[in-house]
Ligand SMILES: Nc1nc2c(c(=O)[nH]1)N[C@H]1C(S)=C(S)[C@@H](COP(=O)(O)OP(=O)(O)OC[C@H]3O[C@@H](n4cnc5c(N)ncnc54)[C@H](O)[C@@H]3O)O[C@H]1N2
């Protein structure tokens with residue numbers, strides 16, 4: 001993001017979205033790498049170059065259920081004039097004890113089983129009589145139901161070329177070649193490769209542990225009845241879900257009442273398990289805005305949190321600082337539900353992804369045509385309206401209004417429409433930038 005050069009924190013300063021984001025990201029470092037079990041490393045960034053220790057496949061093996069044969073024995077075979085071979089045994093996947101295939105012999109072989117010595121190719125069972133003495137087989141009989149299938153005679157109906165239906169040793173990877181480079185994000189396919197080459201653990205940057213704290217004496221958890229003046233706590237749930245979605249291990253702390261001592265004690269308790277703390281609510285100018293009241297007073301060993309006004313709507317009031325002995329980053333988001341979510345998308349998500357060591361920390365932005373007029377975006381502020389992006393027509397339609405309490409519209413949006421600071425009106429058909437939320 002570009003930023004202006006004025007970084008002084010004068011209380012009257014109004015921060016641009018870009019400057020606040022730059023300031024947050026400049027003070028956050030990727031977490032130290034640790035060794036994690038493979039599945040715990042999902043979604044993490046690899047910090048080692050992984051080399052293949054063993055060839056894959058480790059041995060020549062069959063790609064079909066069928067018969068391991070010598071090519072000359074089945075040359076010219078047809079259904080009318082089949083090649084009759086003596087079955088000398090079964091080779092199941094996992095077998096180490098292999099029969100040797102001599103002239104005129106075959107072994108029943110299963111997909112993934114090692115090609116036995118002497119065999120040059122595999123004939124699928126469908127090209128044989130399956131040892132029944134009848135017509136073409138559709139399948140093999142289970143060994144448990146017909147142990148005799150591993151012996152007797154099989155009639156082969158078609159010839160095969162050398163190495164047909166054989167997966168060669170090392171045809172996937174060879175020992176010593178690079179498997180994955182440092183910097184790779186471990187998704188399911190990368191975890192497949194690591195497991196296949198025998199890696200049970202890898203060195204990665206861990207997922208950040210993010211503590212999400214709702215604040216406000218009016219808040220009641222969903223599932224409990226509301227008393228007079230109360231509302232359900234939705235922010236701590238939305239932000240916890242968003243933190244998980246960003247890649248974090250998220251811990252939700254139920255709503256803390258508007259009491260400075262309780263808030264201070266709760267934050268102190270949570271610091272032990274947090275790489276990042278996110279609060280919602282209590283950052284404006286009211287008489288009960290205890291997040292601001294409590295955190296603005298921190299000093300010395302406790303660290304510090306600065307409260308700012310941003311040229312942004314929603315999301316004007318924001319707090320950011322480094323607190324506690326480890327200087328844990330804390331982002332204090334405004335309480336209005338849409339404000340807290342939009343603030344998360346713009347500032348917390350990139351912070352989480354920076355802690356993870358990821359390169360792409362921001363949501364993808366696209367420029368698309370707006371289907372409706374947008375009027376009265378506040379001058380001098382970057383407005384983020386909720387929108388429904390249609391990738392087929394390349395358009396976006398605003399959902400709901402600008403109110404930062406409109407949770408339903410948020411739930412029906414799949415993008416944020418960014419209206420620049422110097423723009424107040426957008427006409428239907430004009431192009432706008434959208435941040436894609438999916
Ligand atoms: N006189 C002024 N008043 C306000 C200003 C201002 O500049 N001058 N700014 C407004 C803006 S913009 C915002 S945003 C809010 C921010 O307020 P707070 O961060 O102090 O948030 P609260 O007052 O605690 O709550 C605001 C609103 O959101 C509801 N809320 C809070 N937490 C939750 C939650 N976990 N789940 C669901 N809803 C929540 C709360 O009940 C309030 O309705 O300040 C404006 N005021």
Ligand code: MOO
Nearest residue numbers: 314315316339404
């Ligand atoms: O900035 Mo507040 O976040 O507009 O509702």
